[in-house]
Amino acid sequence: MTTAPNQNRLTIAILALGGQGGGVLADWIQEVARAEGWMAQGTSVPGVAQRTGSTVYYVELAKPDGSGRLPVMAQMPMPGDVDVVVASELMETGRALLRGFSTAHRTTLVGSTHRIYAIGEKQAMGDGRGNGEKIIEAAHQRSKRFVGFDMEAATERSGSVISAIMFGALAGSGALPFPTETFRKAIEHSGIAVKSNLNGFQEGFDQAQAPVAMPVEDVHEVPVPTTVRGRELAARITAALPVPAHVNALHGVARLMDYQDGDYAALYLDRLETVAALDAAPFEMTAETARHLALWMGYEDTIRVADLKTRGSRIARVRGEVKAQDDQILSITEFMHPRLQEVCETLPAGIGRKILGSNRMTDLLGRFFTQGRHVETTGLRWFLALRALAKMRGMRPRSLRYVEEQERIEGWLELVRSQAPLDLGVALELVKCQRLIKGYGDTFERGLANYERIVAEHRRSPRGAGEIRRLRDLALADDKSVAFVEALAG
Amino acid sequence: MAERSFKKEVTKLTAGEGETFTGEGILAVTKALLQSGVAYVGGYQGSPISHLMDVFADANDLLESLGVHFEASASEATAAAMLAASVNYPLRGAVAWKSVVGTNVASDALSNVASGGVTGGALIIVGEDYGEGSSIMQERTHAFAMKSQMWLIDPRPNLPSIVDSVEQAFRLSEASNTPVMLQLRVRSCHMTGSFVAKDNVRPPLTVGEAAAHPVRDTDRIVLPPANFLHEVEKIEKRWPAGIAYVRDNKLNEWFGPEETGEGIGLIVQGGLYNNLNRAMELIGLADAYGESKLPIYCMNVAYPVIPEEVAEFCRNKKAVLILEEGQPEFIEHELNTLVRRAGLDTRIVGKDTMPRSGEYTAEVIRKGLAKFLADHAPALAPELEAANPLPAPVAKEIPQRPAGFCTGCPERPIFTAMKLVERELGPTHVSADIGCHLFSILPPFNIGNTTMGYGLGAAGASAFKPKEGEGSKRSIAIMGDGGFWHNGLTSGIGNAVFNKDDGVTIIIDNGYSAATGGQDILSSRADNKNRVTRNLITKAVRGVGAKWVRETTRTYDVPKMRDMLREALTTPEKGPKVIVAQSECMLNLQRRDKKVKAAALKAGERVVRERFGVDADTCTGDHSCIRLSGCPSLTIKPNPDPLRQDPVAHVENSCVGCGLCGEVSHAAVLCPSFYRAHIVANPGKLERFKAKISGAIIARWQASAERERVARAF
Known part of the structure; x- marks a missing residue:
């Protein structure tokens, strides 16, 4: 249902996950409004979000009519009566649509297009991911304006936190009638991580001017022969x-x-x-x-795994992934659990079969392969051992496996x-x-x-x-x- | 150390007469208590009251300077029993907890304090969590107010009304010698707003002064013959006094015109008033300031109902809609009785028009109101647009986000171990408890059959006696350290010892009442200058007679956890088996640790950081690791392999390196894709030298292998 907006009131719903700072964002917005002479009220249901769930924060802003009367404010967003929705993730953007918070012709929808997968999607044995394209399409249809970009990438780029990005995008969307300077001042007043938050704010502000963008995906280049x-x-x-x-x-x-x-x-x-x-x-x-x-x-x-684990490109990749700086020492430990089965499979077929076929032999040798091993591939001992194993590639066609x-x-x-x-x-x-x-x-x-x-x-x-x-x-x-x-x- | 600190906010509590106080609901309530001259405060944490307890704790110095005694009670029963201080002495006291569950725990003491009545104002602040975020969403504190004859205030949700209600509640309590409950709805606890403050008032009599001059009045004690007197006194004295106070001081409110041509009116619980006004505003029957076109009787006092006020409001009205959240519809029943008694013909419309269950949001009220108007005042009935829900094919793409264990949570490996044991020994009956560990019920663990209440994990398994001999199976009970001290020691362990139970109880000791926000408890390892901590659970368990007691101080050691659990389930030894699994709550640990590390890094000291990762090129996308963990940091990403289609496992930068991923891949014989990265910032000279040498050798080998590969490459 769509309702006509009240010119002197702005309603803002924030959908965020635990740890994303939805509460901080709600506080900043209220501070901006109060600094501009508006009344502000914020509510939330705490306790749920912090343990990976999603939560709705609701902020209501009202412009005083000069009579000194206090407006009656609502404590939760009402479907069809929300002016601005800010969502920190693509499916939370979807949830705002599902709950009817975003409506065509009225709502400015500021939503991230990146994904934080839910446990149901992650634990699937194949591919359990929800389809984001349908959400994006619906977001366009069910909002007056959809500001969408990869807020996680923006967070990384600016070395900030996602709440600052959302705050910047909200300011940049122009949905609130307050000067940008007042937004910045709210960050400054909070006195916490002011510099990085301002960076994030600017990044979000700029991104809000750009067209809707999905996260950049890796393209698989078609291999070109070199030999x-x-x-x-x-x-x-x-x-x-x-x-x-x-x-x-x-x-x-x-x-x-x-x-x-x-x-x-x-x-x-x-x-x-x-x-x-x-x-x-x-x-x-x-x-x-x-x-x-x-x-x-x-x-x-085992030959393949040993080879992949000891490549030079792999150590460089890990360095990047764990954000180890150049002057920091990185060591990598693998968790390997080769069982007698895998060892025999690497041996020539005849020998491997013989061992696996004999109870006496499997009992005797099996004892050495019951424990998982901590394999430090950045240490010489294990590195050389794995390299030797990788070298067995030539013998592979004779192996049992x-x-x-x-x-x-x-x-x-x-x-x-x-x-x-x-x-x-x-x-x-x-x-x-x-x-x-x-x-x-x-x-x-x-x-x-x-x-x-x-x-x-x-x-x-x-x-x-x-x-x-x-x-x-x-x-x-x-x-x-x-x-x-x-x-x-x- | 609680999860959220209010140290900064509590400085506002010193605001004096005429100053504008801006802040959250819980702070406003605290300020109102101080303005009322409260002498003692207690309570038990639990959403939405946890943060109120944190505010009290962080305001301890201020409370002490005013001569106010504050206690973090052992349970809601303890807190309720604390109100005994107001029975004989003119002491104002307030206690707080999560309702309805906390009120259940407190009800023995509440019955007693309500029976004998109070001299000083006794206030019970209940965080009524009806609806979203609730644990038992269908029950109402209202029932307790009625059966124990305590007054229930449900103020309009704005800070001035809430603050005023606290002050009025004490006076009402004193005027009627009855404890008063203040219902604070979940969203009001954290609602921000402003009100004009008054000076804080020192209690005219402190608890210390009262204790120095004991007063004894056997008429206040629940023993014959006084208990018979109490019943009569409640009905003949305290009830009329309560009604008179509410009526004379106009605690309830009226809005809109007295009458309309249509002969209709609305009665609303105070807490729902704002939702009603918004619903009316959107159909053009009120403005943003609460100027209503219909008569509204707003019941800020939900119990007792004031007969004269009801009769007056209903007179000359054909139909009145009562907006009462939850069921049974106690108020609606009573209104019907009162209208009859007053000889009126007014039709009371309630649950026949409004939904029987669920929250009365503005949206729900708008629909209900539209129906009421269509039936009783068609001229005013709005045309509601048809709903336009998100089409099902789109909606089904949006996943549920059930709550789960935090990144690096020490409770997770316990359930991983349970899953591994389950693979060996088959499923067992698992009696779960209340606390973070209850998330085991949800994916990916799916462990736990029942939960019977806080600290009642072991008690919930007490009926399951394994049969003798072959095929016998012991049940497993889970209990958190919070629940253990709340009542689990006696209701669970003591009971199991006494009744020769043979089951297994795992007590998860993470050092805090973690689920409610990290408050300290008896066994916390933290130093707390106001409390006595470091009381070992194992000692308490042995103290009540448990013999088979094991302890692990590193829950992340999955094989050890698994072996301990297997032993507990299979040992021939009879009697309860108790495993105390200790590791500090990661949220709290990180909060402390991050600061220390950041400071050390800044000072140029050697700092070690560990985190896990997954090699995408060896991960085949089966996600077994995720099904044994569920860590928020362990997620998936699109497969970088052009041929593979299933997403690969991926560890995000939020990983705290707790070690579970490695333990799981070992214990469950998973894939070799996990690695642990050990990153040393500001390494020492020798360390740097060694790394340089081995790095150089490795690089040469890698270069030669690379040349070989390039030669045979595509």
Whole structure:
């Protein structure tokens, strides 16, 4: 419902998460209003926000009519009766819409476009993230003016806090009839972190003048070959594969050359081409096989992990991520838990099988691999040990894990190829089932088992594409596979 | 050390006559108490009253200088019993707690103090948290006021009205020898505003002076025959006196014209007045200053109801709408009775038009009022626009944000360990308690079957006796240190010892009453100049006879926690098993630590910082780690890998390096993606030299590996 605004009153709702300073922002706004001769009242429900929940702070400003009477102020925002909404995160912007605080033709909506994921989104076994684009679209429709930008990035840039950014954006939006100088004075009066807060204020103020902007996303550049072998394989992709599969195939080849060598990447293309031969426009099956085959062939073994953990680029990346300054000493400790299983998988297939097949041997050796290890990769001892392990790359094709994985891959491709002539949709869904196989240890075993169950079930009694997709989604629904097992039984 | 400091704000409490006081509701109430000459103050923390307790604590010096005694009571029952000081002596006293739950705890003492009555003004400030932020949202303090015959004030939500109510409450209490409850709604506690102050008043009689000259009056004690007298006295003396005071001093208010052509009127609880006015303003029946076009009777005193005032208001009216939040609709029932008794024909409209449950927001009132007008004064009825909710496909993208443990919370690893034990031994019945640890009920832990009240975790498991022999399963009870001292020692541990219980109780000792804002309690490790701390929980537990008692002083050690828990669940030893899991509340620790580190950094001293991280290139996006943690710092981000689609785990800069992530990846055999970064600022000379040497060697190796990789690269 929309109500006509009261010219002498401004209502402001602030939606923020715990620790984002929504209360500080509410106080600043009130101070600005009082300094300009307005009356101000703020309310909130404390206690909930500080433990990761979201809270609404509400501020009401009233211009005295000169009679000395006190206006009757409300204690919470009323849907349809809010002039300004400030939200500290994209889904909180969405929540303001959900609660009806922002209305077309009336509300100035100042909202961040960055995400702080909720636990429900984070704990999903696959991708549980909400769709932000729908929120942005609704924000435009349901506000008089939408000021949206990545406030977290703005906070980083200005070395400030998000409440200062929001305060600046509010001032910059021009929704309140107060001079910018008064806003700045409110920060100065508080006497806390004045300099950085003023920086943040300015950043927010400037961003409010710009068009709505989403957080900058990483773009994946398509790999360009740098070696003879690389160019050769790239040419093969162009010649032999349909265009929709090119990007994934280029990434796949680049990855597998890094993972093993050119021959392994060539094997990848050999396999991929057998699938492409059975595909038709729009060639989604080939494109997805290019993705999932590369991921499967580049399975994570101890050799790969040791290599990735000891690269020079990785230490530099960590330095940036943890914000260690140049004159500070950084040491990095890994939490590794290689079990006898993983060790044997790295050994040549014959030896590995023998050990794992013997109870006496697993008992004897297993004792050395029950503890997790703190591996300091910035220390010489562990660094050299891991480098030595990474060097075993050359021996990889003889390892037990390699043999097992290639068997599984071949089995999968065989199934896909046998289904493709019958139903491309089914084949595509089977390709995508590779997504279930990921992780290490128990996680890997659970994923693999779920994958094998779907395949076995399909072999026993063929399922349609929709059914396979549903089973795959259910396998990702919970980590005890409760819903999945029920669906298979039913 | 409480989470929020009011040290700066409490300086305002010295404001004198005529000064304008601007601040929050809780400060205004404190100021009103001082203006009323209160002699003693007590209470128990709990939203929305926690901060009032923090204000009292931070104002301790001022209170002492005025001769006011302040106590942080052990429980609401303790606080209520403290009102005994006003029974025989003309001492004004105030106690505060969260209602309705706190009033439940206090009700034994409240019955007694209400039975005998008081000489000095006795005020109970209840933080009524009906609705949002409430724990038991459907119950009302109103019921306690009625059954114990105490008066309930529900003032209009603006600071001058609230301050005035506090002062009137003491006078009303003294005039009617009855304790008075002041209902402070949740939003009013932190509502900012202004009022004109008066001078603070020293209590005419202090608690010390009273104790020096004891007075005894057996008629005030709940023992026969006096208790029979109390009943009669309540009805024949105190009730009429209360009604007379409220009526004569016009504690209730009237707005708008006395009558309208339509013959309608509105009766509203004081606390809802502002919402009503906003609703009326938006349909053109009032202005922003409360100039109403309809007659309004505003009940700032919710109990007792004043029969003459009701009869007067309802006379010549066809229909009156009563806006009464919560149910049962006590006021509506009473209005109906009073209207009948007065021989009037007025129709009382209430819950048949207004919703039976939920908060009466301005929006809800607007809708209800529109319906009332349509039925009884169609000429005034507004046309309400149809609602325009966010379409479901968009709405479903907005995730819930359930409360959870803070970054680095020491309680989190306890539940991680519980999940790991659950994988081995299967699920057990878990009796949860009230406190931060209750967040275990929510994702990602999903641990806990019931919660029966504060400190009642162990008591809530007392009926579950494991069967003998094969397949026997012990239940697990959780209790926080706050709940333990509130009553858990006796209701839980003592009870379990006495009844030969065989269950497991985990007492989570984070050093504070953390959920309510970090107030000190008996076992706090902090030094508090006004309180005695450092009383060990293990000592208390052993003191009541528990034999199997284990303690860990680092909850982040997940394997140890897990092993201890497994032992407790499987040991052949009979009797209650008590685990005291200690680690300081991270919020409080950080608040202290940050300052110290910042100062050391500034001074150029060696400072170590630790935090965790995830290597995106080895993370495969299964998020097992998140399901075993739920730390706000451990989140997800888009996968930087062009081929992978599921988001990867990611540690944000807010990480405090508590160590749980590493422990979890070890204990649960997760992926090797986690790393711990140890960052030394202002390192020593030797340290720098060593790092330089090993760094140089490592760099050479890396360079050679890099050359090799480039050679075989794409």
